[in-house]
Amino acid sequence: MESVVSKHNFEELLDKHHLKKTGPRLKVLSMMASKNTATSQPDLESVMSDIDRVTLYRILNAFEKKGIIHKVFDLNGTANYAMCHSNCEEHHHHDEHLHFNCTICKNVYCLDDLNLPPLKLPDGFKMEGFTLYANGTCPKCAGAIAK
Structure with a gap:
Protein backbone atom coordinates (compact mmCIF):
# COMPACT_ATOMS: atom_id res chain seq x y z
CA MET A 1 0.00 0.00 0.00
CA GLU A 2 2.17 2.82 -1.26
CA SER A 3 0.74 6.28 -0.80
CA VAL A 4 1.70 9.59 -2.29
CA VAL A 5 3.44 10.52 0.96
CA SER A 6 6.03 7.76 0.60
CA LYS A 7 7.27 9.50 -2.57
CA HIS A 8 7.24 13.11 -1.37
CA ASN A 9 7.76 14.87 1.88
CA PHE A 10 4.76 16.44 3.55
CA GLU A 11 5.73 20.03 2.80
CA GLU A 12 6.02 19.27 -0.92
CA LEU A 13 2.62 17.57 -0.78
CA LEU A 14 1.02 20.67 0.73
CA ASP A 15 2.80 22.90 -1.84
CA LYS A 16 1.54 20.68 -4.68
CA HIS A 17 -2.03 21.18 -3.49
CA HIS A 18 -1.60 24.91 -2.76
CA LEU A 19 -2.13 24.53 0.98
CA LYS A 20 -0.24 26.45 3.66
CA LYS A 21 2.35 24.45 5.58
CA THR A 22 1.01 24.65 9.12
CA GLY A 23 2.02 22.60 12.13
CA PRO A 24 -1.40 20.97 12.51
CA ARG A 25 -1.58 19.99 8.80
CA LEU A 26 1.91 18.50 8.90
CA LYS A 27 1.07 16.61 12.09
CA VAL A 28 -2.13 15.16 10.61
CA LEU A 29 -0.27 14.05 7.47
CA SER A 30 2.46 12.44 9.54
CA MET A 31 -0.05 10.56 11.70
CA MET A 32 -2.13 9.36 8.76
CA ALA A 33 0.89 8.27 6.72
CA SER A 34 2.20 6.25 9.67
CA LYS A 35 -0.91 4.07 9.81
CA ASN A 36 -1.69 1.07 7.61
CA THR A 37 -5.41 1.46 8.25
CA ALA A 38 -7.94 4.21 7.66
CA THR A 39 -8.57 6.38 10.70
CA SER A 40 -11.56 8.35 11.95
CA GLN A 41 -11.68 11.92 13.17
CA PRO A 42 -12.43 10.77 16.75
CA ASP A 43 -9.36 8.49 16.64
CA LEU A 44 -7.21 11.38 15.41
CA GLU A 45 -8.65 13.64 18.12
CA SER A 46 -7.68 11.14 20.80
CA VAL A 47 -3.98 11.23 19.81
CA MET A 48 -3.82 14.90 18.81
CA SER A 49 -5.09 16.71 21.84
CA ASP A 50 -3.25 19.89 20.80
CA ILE A 51 -5.43 20.27 17.67
CA ASP A 52 -9.01 21.29 18.39
CA ARG A 53 -11.96 19.46 16.82
CA VAL A 54 -12.94 22.27 14.42
CA THR A 55 -9.38 22.68 13.11
CA LEU A 56 -9.05 18.92 12.60
CA TYR A 57 -12.39 18.82 10.79
CA ARG A 58 -11.28 21.64 8.48
CA ILE A 59 -7.94 19.95 7.80
CA LEU A 60 -9.61 16.65 6.90
CA ASN A 61 -12.13 18.41 4.64
CA ALA A 62 -9.40 20.38 2.87
CA PHE A 63 -7.27 17.25 2.39
CA GLU A 64 -10.23 15.31 1.00
CA LYS A 65 -11.22 18.15 -1.33
CA LYS A 66 -7.65 18.43 -2.65
CA GLY A 67 -7.27 14.67 -3.24
CA ILE A 68 -4.76 14.04 -0.45
CA ILE A 69 -7.03 11.68 1.51
CA HIS A 70 -10.20 9.78 0.72
CA LYS A 71 -13.18 8.93 2.89
CA VAL A 72 -14.24 5.36 3.57
CA PHE A 73 -16.94 4.17 5.96
CA ASP A 74 -16.58 1.48 8.59
CA LEU A 75 -19.19 -1.10 9.63
CA ASN A 76 -20.86 1.46 11.94
CA GLY A 77 -21.12 4.09 9.22
CA THR A 78 -18.35 6.22 10.73
CA ALA A 79 -16.24 8.15 8.23
CA ASN A 80 -12.61 7.07 8.18
CA TYR A 81 -9.83 8.63 6.13
CA ALA A 82 -6.89 7.10 4.28
CA MET A 83 -4.08 8.54 2.20
CA CYS A 84 -4.70 8.82 -1.54
CA HIS A 85 -2.39 7.83 -4.34
CA SER A 86 -0.55 10.49 -6.27
CA ASN A 87 -2.98 10.28 -9.21
CA CYS A 88 -5.82 11.73 -7.14
CA GLU A 89 -6.59 15.37 -7.76
CA GLU A 90 -8.89 18.07 -6.54
CA HIS A 91 -12.53 16.92 -6.64
CA HIS A 92 -11.56 13.70 -8.44
CA HIS A 93 -10.33 10.68 -6.53
CA HIS A 94 -8.87 7.59 -8.17
CA ASP A 95 -9.00 5.32 -5.15
CA VAL A 108 -10.61 -0.45 7.77
CA TYR A 109 -7.90 -1.44 5.28
CA CYS A 110 -7.39 -0.14 1.75
CA LEU A 111 -6.45 -3.17 -0.34
CA ASP A 112 -4.80 -1.35 -3.22
CA ASP A 113 -2.91 -4.31 -4.63
CA LEU A 114 -5.93 -6.33 -5.73
CA ASN A 115 -6.51 -6.33 -9.47
CA LEU A 116 -10.16 -5.48 -9.91
CA PRO A 117 -11.77 -6.14 -13.28
CA PRO A 118 -12.98 -3.09 -15.20
CA LEU A 119 -16.65 -2.28 -14.73
CA LYS A 120 -18.82 -2.15 -17.83
CA LEU A 121 -21.93 -0.13 -17.11
CA PRO A 122 -25.09 -0.25 -19.17
CA ASP A 123 -25.53 2.39 -21.86
CA GLY A 124 -26.43 5.81 -20.52
CA PHE A 125 -24.60 5.42 -17.19
CA LYS A 126 -21.48 7.50 -16.58
CA MET A 127 -19.31 6.44 -13.64
CA GLU A 128 -17.38 9.08 -11.73
CA GLY A 129 -15.99 6.62 -9.18
CA PHE A 130 -16.98 3.68 -7.05
CA THR A 131 -16.44 2.27 -3.59
CA LEU A 132 -16.15 -1.44 -2.96
CA TYR A 133 -16.43 -2.88 0.55
CA ALA A 134 -15.77 -6.32 1.99
CA ASN A 135 -15.91 -7.43 5.59
CA GLY A 136 -14.43 -10.33 7.48
CA THR A 137 -11.32 -10.97 9.54
CA CYS A 138 -7.96 -9.28 8.98
CA PRO A 139 -4.75 -11.35 9.15
CA LYS A 140 -3.88 -10.05 12.64
CA CYS A 141 -7.26 -11.00 14.09
CA ALA A 142 -7.38 -14.31 12.20
CA GLY A 143 -3.99 -15.18 13.72
CA ALA A 144 -5.20 -14.31 17.20
CA ILE A 145 -8.28 -16.51 16.78
CA ALA A 146 -6.18 -19.45 15.60
CA LYS A 147 -4.02 -19.39 18.77
Whole structure:
Protein backbone atom coordinates (compact mmCIF):
# COMPACT_ATOMS: atom_id res chain seq x y z
CA MET A 1 0.00 0.00 0.00
CA GLU A 2 2.17 2.82 -1.26
CA SER A 3 0.74 6.28 -0.80
CA VAL A 4 1.70 9.59 -2.29
CA VAL A 5 3.44 10.52 0.96
CA SER A 6 6.03 7.76 0.60
CA LYS A 7 7.27 9.50 -2.57
CA HIS A 8 7.24 13.11 -1.37
CA ASN A 9 7.76 14.87 1.88
CA PHE A 10 4.76 16.44 3.55
CA GLU A 11 5.73 20.03 2.80
CA GLU A 12 6.02 19.27 -0.92
CA LEU A 13 2.62 17.57 -0.78
CA LEU A 14 1.02 20.67 0.73
CA ASP A 15 2.80 22.90 -1.84
CA LYS A 16 1.54 20.68 -4.68
CA HIS A 17 -2.03 21.18 -3.49
CA HIS A 18 -1.60 24.91 -2.76
CA LEU A 19 -2.13 24.53 0.98
CA LYS A 20 -0.24 26.45 3.66
CA LYS A 21 2.35 24.45 5.58
CA THR A 22 1.01 24.65 9.12
CA GLY A 23 2.02 22.60 12.13
CA PRO A 24 -1.40 20.97 12.51
CA ARG A 25 -1.58 19.99 8.80
CA LEU A 26 1.91 18.50 8.90
CA LYS A 27 1.07 16.61 12.09
CA VAL A 28 -2.13 15.16 10.61
CA LEU A 29 -0.27 14.05 7.47
CA SER A 30 2.46 12.44 9.54
CA MET A 31 -0.05 10.56 11.70
CA MET A 32 -2.13 9.36 8.76
CA ALA A 33 0.89 8.27 6.72
CA SER A 34 2.20 6.25 9.67
CA LYS A 35 -0.91 4.07 9.81
CA ASN A 36 -1.69 1.07 7.61
CA THR A 37 -5.41 1.46 8.25
CA ALA A 38 -7.94 4.21 7.66
CA THR A 39 -8.57 6.38 10.70
CA SER A 40 -11.56 8.35 11.95
CA GLN A 41 -11.68 11.92 13.17
CA PRO A 42 -12.43 10.77 16.75
CA ASP A 43 -9.36 8.49 16.64
CA LEU A 44 -7.21 11.38 15.41
CA GLU A 45 -8.65 13.64 18.12
CA SER A 46 -7.68 11.14 20.80
CA VAL A 47 -3.98 11.23 19.81
CA MET A 48 -3.82 14.90 18.81
CA SER A 49 -5.09 16.71 21.84
CA ASP A 50 -3.25 19.89 20.80
CA ILE A 51 -5.43 20.27 17.67
CA ASP A 52 -9.01 21.29 18.39
CA ARG A 53 -11.96 19.46 16.82
CA VAL A 54 -12.94 22.27 14.42
CA THR A 55 -9.38 22.68 13.11
CA LEU A 56 -9.05 18.92 12.60
CA TYR A 57 -12.39 18.82 10.79
CA ARG A 58 -11.28 21.64 8.48
CA ILE A 59 -7.94 19.95 7.80
CA LEU A 60 -9.61 16.65 6.90
CA ASN A 61 -12.13 18.41 4.64
CA ALA A 62 -9.40 20.38 2.87
CA PHE A 63 -7.27 17.25 2.39
CA GLU A 64 -10.23 15.31 1.00
CA LYS A 65 -11.22 18.15 -1.33
CA LYS A 66 -7.65 18.43 -2.65
CA GLY A 67 -7.27 14.67 -3.24
CA ILE A 68 -4.76 14.04 -0.45
CA ILE A 69 -7.03 11.68 1.51
CA HIS A 70 -10.20 9.78 0.72
CA LYS A 71 -13.18 8.93 2.89
CA VAL A 72 -14.24 5.36 3.57
CA PHE A 73 -16.94 4.17 5.96
CA ASP A 74 -16.58 1.48 8.59
CA LEU A 75 -19.19 -1.10 9.63
CA ASN A 76 -20.86 1.46 11.94
CA GLY A 77 -21.12 4.09 9.22
CA THR A 78 -18.35 6.22 10.73
CA ALA A 79 -16.24 8.15 8.23
CA ASN A 80 -12.61 7.07 8.18
CA TYR A 81 -9.83 8.63 6.13
CA ALA A 82 -6.89 7.10 4.28
CA MET A 83 -4.08 8.54 2.20
CA CYS A 84 -4.70 8.82 -1.54
CA HIS A 85 -2.39 7.83 -4.34
CA SER A 86 -0.55 10.49 -6.27
CA ASN A 87 -2.98 10.28 -9.21
CA CYS A 88 -5.82 11.73 -7.14
CA GLU A 89 -6.59 15.37 -7.76
CA GLU A 90 -8.89 18.07 -6.54
CA HIS A 91 -12.53 16.92 -6.64
CA HIS A 92 -11.56 13.70 -8.44
CA HIS A 93 -10.33 10.68 -6.53
CA HIS A 94 -8.87 7.59 -8.17
CA ASP A 95 -9.00 5.32 -5.15
CA GLU A 96 -11.14 2.63 -6.68
CA HIS A 97 -9.92 -0.29 -4.63
CA LEU A 98 -11.35 -2.73 -2.12
CA HIS A 99 -11.97 -1.40 1.39
CA PHE A 100 -11.87 -4.22 3.93
CA ASN A 101 -13.66 -3.86 7.27
CA CYS A 102 -12.44 -6.27 9.96
CA THR A 103 -15.41 -7.42 12.02
CA ILE A 104 -13.22 -8.08 15.07
CA CYS A 105 -10.78 -5.17 15.45
CA LYS A 106 -13.02 -2.79 13.45
CA ASN A 107 -10.07 -1.50 11.38
CA VAL A 108 -10.61 -0.45 7.77
CA TYR A 109 -7.90 -1.44 5.28
CA CYS A 110 -7.39 -0.14 1.75
CA LEU A 111 -6.45 -3.17 -0.34
CA ASP A 112 -4.80 -1.35 -3.22
CA ASP A 113 -2.91 -4.31 -4.63
CA LEU A 114 -5.93 -6.33 -5.73
CA ASN A 115 -6.51 -6.33 -9.47
CA LEU A 116 -10.16 -5.48 -9.91
CA PRO A 117 -11.77 -6.14 -13.28
CA PRO A 118 -12.98 -3.09 -15.20
CA LEU A 119 -16.65 -2.28 -14.73
CA LYS A 120 -18.82 -2.15 -17.83
CA LEU A 121 -21.93 -0.13 -17.11
CA PRO A 122 -25.09 -0.25 -19.17
CA ASP A 123 -25.53 2.39 -21.86
CA GLY A 124 -26.43 5.81 -20.52
CA PHE A 125 -24.60 5.42 -17.19
CA LYS A 126 -21.48 7.50 -16.58
CA MET A 127 -19.31 6.44 -13.64
CA GLU A 128 -17.38 9.08 -11.73
CA GLY A 129 -15.99 6.62 -9.18
CA PHE A 130 -16.98 3.68 -7.05
CA THR A 131 -16.44 2.27 -3.59
CA LEU A 132 -16.15 -1.44 -2.96
CA TYR A 133 -16.43 -2.88 0.55
CA ALA A 134 -15.77 -6.32 1.99
CA ASN A 135 -15.91 -7.43 5.59
CA GLY A 136 -14.43 -10.33 7.48
CA THR A 137 -11.32 -10.97 9.54
CA CYS A 138 -7.96 -9.28 8.98
CA PRO A 139 -4.75 -11.35 9.15
CA LYS A 140 -3.88 -10.05 12.64
CA CYS A 141 -7.26 -11.00 14.09
CA ALA A 142 -7.38 -14.31 12.20
CA GLY A 143 -3.99 -15.18 13.72
CA ALA A 144 -5.20 -14.31 17.20
CA ILE A 145 -8.28 -16.51 16.78
CA ALA A 146 -6.18 -19.45 15.60
CA LYS A 147 -4.02 -19.39 18.77
